[in-house]
Amino acid sequence: MGQQAHRTARRRRLGAELRALREAAKVSPEEAAVAIHGDRSKISRQETGRHRVTRLELDVLLSLYKVKDERTRECLVALASEGHKRSWWRQYGETLRPSFKEGLSLESDATKIRAFQSQVIPGLLQTRPYATAVMTGSDPLPEEELEFYLDLRMERQEVLRREEPPSYMCIMPEGVLRQQIGGAAVMAEQLRRLVGLSQSSEMTIQVTPLSQTTFTCTGGSFDIFSYPDPMGLEVVQVEYLDGALYLEEDEAVTKYGRAWGRLQAAALPAQQSIELIASIARELESE
Structure with a gap:
């Protein structure tokens, strides 16, 4: 296409x-x-x-x-x-699926991103070793294709380092942090990366502790992309195994906004979350 x-x-x-x-x-x-x-x-x-x-x-x-x-x-x-801005990923031509390009467009242009990840660290926050472990575990790819998508994921992260980065907020269950994807050393490095990223005023990382007794039904991982006035646009990206679904209808966006609010209420405050992440990193480093 x-x-x-x-x-x-x-x-x-x-x-x-x-x-x-x-x-x-x-x-x-x-x-x-x-x-x-x-x-x-x-x-x-x-x-x-x-x-x-x-x-x-x-x-x-x-x-x-x-x-x-x-x-x-x-x-x-x-x-x-x-809608006519030149996209940095055009260099990849027809290699990317249209739905993937749409996700890149949303991610690149948003002024606020809210991400809930139920299984892994969000892609924008991943280290390359951790991303490698995630990709090889998801659907084995030929080496050349794997390197292509790893390079692309690392390039995507430039959105958080630009002069005016989007406000980025993410929530993850504690189990995501304790699952040693790639091994203890890879996971410890990844958690230290999260601690470092949290120092940015535009970054908020929160963790839902294992001790939390409240269940919030979300149906899985999702992102909410927000755009400034005068566009007044919000889009929800819902991931599935072979792509993503994009929701723009007011009712759907509102429903996911409420789910985000419940997740945030159940999560530890940002400072306590970072302290927990650092604590888990220390545990892994001592093994």
């Missing part, structure tokens, strides 16, 4: 908003198509997020739909312009 057919969350949101505005203005798809010198299929593709909307086309459509509210126009312009 080519890059043009790759539908990002921003494009879908923009398309849905344009369709709502067109219908409210009682403009037919054919009339809208004539205005931008296209055809009905182009309007359909734009409104379903399968085709980008240029700034000129957006201005024409907003005028046709008689959209005068500056806040609305500003929001839609932001959605359209953000």
